[in-house]
Amino acid sequence: MKRRGIGLMSGTSLDGIDVVIAEVCGHFTNMSIDIIGKAHISFDETLLNDVSNTIKHAQTSLADLCSLNYRLGHQFADAVLEACQRLQVKIESVDFIASHGQTIYHIGEKQGHHIPSTMQLGEAAVIAEKTGVPVVSNFRAADIAAKGQGAPLVPYADVALFSKLNEDVALHNLGGISNLTVVPQSKALDDVLAFDTGPANMMIDYAMRTLFNQPYDDGGQTAQEGSIIEPLLNRCLEHAFLKKTPPKSTGREMFGDDVTDDIIEAYKAKHKHKDIVCTLTEFTAMSIALAYRQWVLPRYDLKRIIFSGGGALNDYLLKRVQTLLPEIAVETISHYGIKEDEKEALAFIVLAHETLSQYPSNVPTATGAQNRVMLGQIQPVIRRTS
Amino acid sequence: MKRRGIGLMSGTSLDGIDVVIAEVCGHFTNMSIDIIGKAHISFDETLLNDVSNTIKHAQTSLADLCSLNYRLGHQFADAVLEACQRLQVKIESVDFIASHGQTIYHIGEKQGHHIPSTMQLGEAAVIAEKTGVPVVSNFRAADIAAKGQGAPLVPYADVALFSKLNEDVALHNLGGISNLTVVPQSKALDDVLAFDTGPANMMIDYAMRTLFNQPYDDGGQTAQEGSIIEPLLNRCLEHAFLKKTPPKSTGREMFGDDVTDDIIEAYKAKHKHKDIVCTLTEFTAMSIALAYRQWVLPRYDLKRIIFSGGGALNDYLLKRVQTLLPEIAVETISHYGIKEDEKEALAFIVLAHETLSQYPSNVPTATGAQNRVMLGQIQPVIRRTS
Numbered sequence: 096m097k098r099r100g101i102g103l104m105s106g107t108s109l110d111g112i113d114v115v116i117a118e119v120c121g122h123f124t125n126m127s128i129d130i131i132g133k134a135h136i137s138f139d140e141t142l143l144n145d146v147s148n149t150i151k152h153a154q155t156s157l158a159d160l161c162s163l164n165y166r167l168g169h170q171f172a173d174a175v176l177e178a179c180q181r182l183q184v185k186i187e188s189v190d191f192i193a194s195h196g197q198t199i200y201h202i203g204e205k206q207g208h209h210i211p212s213t214m215q216l217g218e219a220a221v222i223a224e225k226t227g228v229p230v231v232s233n234f235r236a237a238d239i240a241a242k243g244q245g246a247p248l249v250p251y252a253d254v255a256l257f258s259k260l261n262e263d264v265a266l267h268n269l270g271g272i273s274n275l276t277v278v279p280q281s282k283a284l285d286d287v288l289a290f291d292t293g294p295a296n297m298m299i300d301y302a303m304r305t306l307f308n309q310p311y312d313d314g315g316q317t318a319q320e321g322s323i324i325e326p327l328l329n330r331c332l333e334h335a336f337l338k339k340t341p342p343k344s345t346g347r348e349m350f351g352d353d354v355t356d357d358i359i360e361a362y363k364a365k366h367k368h369k370d371i372v373c374t375l376t377e378f379t380a381m382s383i384a385l386a387y388r389q390w391v392l393p394r395y396d397l398k399r400i401i402f403s404g405g406g407a408l409n410d411y412l413l414k415r416v417q418t419l420l421p422e423i424a425v426e427t428i429s430h431y432g433i434k435e436d437e438k439e440a441l442a443f444i445v446l447a448h449e450t451l452s453q454y455p456s457n458v459p460t461a462t463g464a465q466n467r468v469m470l471g472q473i474q475p476v477i478r479r480t481s
Numbered sequence: 482m483k484r485r486g487i488g489l490m491s492g493t494s495l496d497g498i499d500v501v502i503a504e505v506c507g508h509f510t511n512m513s514i515d516i517i518g519k520a521h522i523s524f525d526e527t528l529l530n531d532v533s534n535t536i537k538h539a540q541t542s543l544a545d546l547c548s549l550n551y552r553l554g555h556q557f558a559d560a561v562l563e564a565c566q567r568l569q570v571k572i573e574s575v576d577f578i579a580s581h582g583q584t585i586y587h588i589g590e591k592q593g594h595h596i597p598s599t600m601q602l603g604e605a606a607v608i609a610e611k612t613g614v615p616v617v618s619n620f621r622a623a624d625i626a627a628k629g630q631g632a633p634l635v636p637y638a639d640v641a642l643f644s645k646l647n648e649d650v651a652l653h654n655l656g657g658i659s660n661l662t663v664v665p666q667s668k669a670l671d672d673v674l675a676f677d678t679g680p681a682n683m684m685i686d687y688a689m690r691t692l693f694n695q696p697y698d699d700g701g702q703t704a705q706e707g708s709i710i711e712p713l714l715n716r717c718l719e720h721a722f723l724k725k726t727p728p729k730s731t732g733r734e735m736f737g738d739d740v741t742d743d744i745i746e747a748y749k750a751k752h753k754h755k756d757i758v759c760t761l762t763e764f765t766a767m768s769i770a771l772a773y774r775q776w777v778l779p780r781y782d783l784k785r786i787i788f789s790g791g792g793a794l795n796d797y798l799l800k801r802v803q804t805l806l807p808e809i810a811v812e813t814i815s816h817y818g819i820k821e822d823e824k825e826a827l828a829f830i831v832l833a834h835e836t837l838s839q840y841p842s843n844v845p846t847a848t849g850a851q852n853r854v855m856l857g858q859i860q861p862v863i864r865r866t867s
Contacts, residue, residue, distance in 0.1 A: 154542050155540070157539045161587075209548040210548050212547045214550065239607075475855045
């Protein structure tokens with residue numbers, strides 16, 4: 096069954112909403128995808144501030160949170176309608192919307208009296224009512240209910256989209272954090288390996304903002320002009336996370352702004368600013384290469400890594416990874432007809448499509464779930480005719 | 482299509498979870514229902530305290546709230562499994578669960594920068610995973626998205642279940658608040674009238690707790706032995722809510738514990754405790770009768786009122802209503818094969834059944850919604866075999 100879906104993704108960096116429209120057909124490794132287009136929609140500024148403050152303070156009034164969930168629903172609905180207009184797609188032609196929602200809290204493992212749970216906001220009923228299109232949302236809940244961590248969910252889509260290469264291949268996303276999925280030639284979910292390797296853009300972006308007042312290192316030019324500060328690089332490479340056996344995941348608590356800020360404060364007086372960026376880029380490249388050497392290459396016959404995410408546009412970073420892994424072809428996902436920043440929203444189209452066809456789509460080897468589950472809840476709606 | 486459903490209802494009084502199991506077949510006025518059984522399950526005490534404190538403080542950490550949503554999901558799932566065991570129903574024979582969830586906040590109308598929204602907790606994915614049964618939940622969201630107040634939702638079920646009487650008839654629920662639905666002989670949703678008349682058990686129960694250390698006035702015996710305090714009755718009858726034109730709704734802010742506490746403090750020194758209970762019962766009966774005289778009898782050819790809810794077990798209250806409305810037959814819902822405390826959970830079985838059949842089930846004349854919508858989001862699950 097062929098369906099036209101819209102994927103909505105808004106990450107923890109709060110840099111806006113990625114909207115991808117695509118047609119999807121078939122199940123799992125027999126799936127085919129045609130991407131119609133993509134739009135990036137900014138948040139309304141008041142809403143952005145309210146979301147950002149809620150996450151930062153980790154404390155809220157029930158009235159604020161109750162209202163925020165619906166305000167985000169309106170924002171996501173407006174993003175869908177705006178994207179359809181830009182891409183000249185009639186909303187009535189869309190079969191479903193896959194909305195990840197804005198994560199405002201996630202508890203992957205039991206912490207004291209807090210049980211594993213997750214909270215994504217952006218009321219699906221509001222999106223469905225404003226667009227007239229059924230919405231699948233709250234994708235992470237069912238995996239957590241099955242005793243998984245509710246993340247990562249993208250590996251299933253990686254397998255669905257790239258198993259037709261018929262070889263062991265790594266899909267590697269460079270967002271704030273760097274994570275990879277090895278899609279096995281066997282196409283068996285039990286053979287999938289997915290884990291975080293450490294930071295991707297998180298440390299580099301923070302250094303660029305703080306030292307150069309720029310949002311990111313465009314093409315890696317700043318890093319390319321710098322030199323490595325050996326003591327800093329060695330200090331970074333000692334991080335315990337690099338030695339941990341996968342599956343493993345990381346986040347702001349290990350490689351966030353506080354950590355990078357300490358580094359900058361310690362080195363900026365005696366070193367060139369671009370050398371700090373160069374060293375953080377080298378650390379990022381080495382932590383990626385090390386992950387492959389330690390955990391992937393011994394187990395898989397890997398010939399290529401396909402990079403996606405904003406970090407895939409950092410040419411210098413990819414060049415460094417290529418130098419450190421000379422036997423592997425380093426590619427970007429754009430060679431496969433998918434833009435670097437389209438993959439995550441696209442992945443949720445894949446997951447929603449499976450759910451609507453009553454297929455499970457979590458990957459227990461990636462999330463730790465006890466069993467396969469269907470991901471997402473379906474908000475039905477009375478369809479409108481054009 | 483015939484389905485076996487489980488309805489889960491936990492009201493704002495937090496007195497436990499009503500679980501009703503029933504078989505339902507057909508659509509709207511052609512619907513037939515067979516009730517299999519009912520169980521009332523208490524909350525785990527720690528959980529009850531956490532929910533109660535969260536609602537009371539109206540303030541929370543994101544971690545607490547995130548976790549609470551899943552803890553309530555586990556509690557609801559356990560209630561389902563316990564009820565099935567007590568009633569000797571195999572969970573594998575159940576087609577769906579309709580879970581209202583625990584309301585922790587509701588904004589019916591825009592208040593300052595807070596937009597209409599609602600928040601019911603009890604993660605559906607957890608209920609689905611633990612029971613192996615698909616769950617419909619978050620019933621109020623779609624009506625709010627359609628610019629309704631998200632309440633009341635029971636009127637649709639009242640019409641579905643009682644339109645076969647083929648006469649104008651009122652379904653009247655006496656919970657904390659007293660609310661009625663007039664099911665019209667025409668069976669047309671546009672002719673439905675639904676509104677709150679004022680308090681039902683809310684003031685009486687608080688007085689019984691405070692003055693007699695009892696949870697409620699069993700059969701109305703205390704009220705029956707008391708006498709009316711005329712000045713107090715007159716003061717109560719002056720309440721502006723009684724004069725407001727329906728549709729109208731009320732809650733704790735108008736007839737809650739604070740209000741009753743003021744009354745008790747003002748009258749308990751010079752009057753017998755049972756006279757206070759008698760007067761509050763008389764006020765409750767009169768506010769109900771007045772509502773019919775003012776808003777229902779002029780418009781409908783009403784012959785009977787069918788009472789449900791805990792207050793329908795207060796014989797003295799019903800006797801007073803009967804005396805005040807001598808031309809109307811006062812009945813309880815048990816005469817129609819439904820126990821007094823089964824109707825609300827049963828109503829959500831009706832709504833979920835319609836949603837699963839892709840029918841809308843809000844009543845715009847009751848909620849103020851602009852249009853009909855399908856209520857609830859569906860969590861699919863891989864079915865287990867017995």
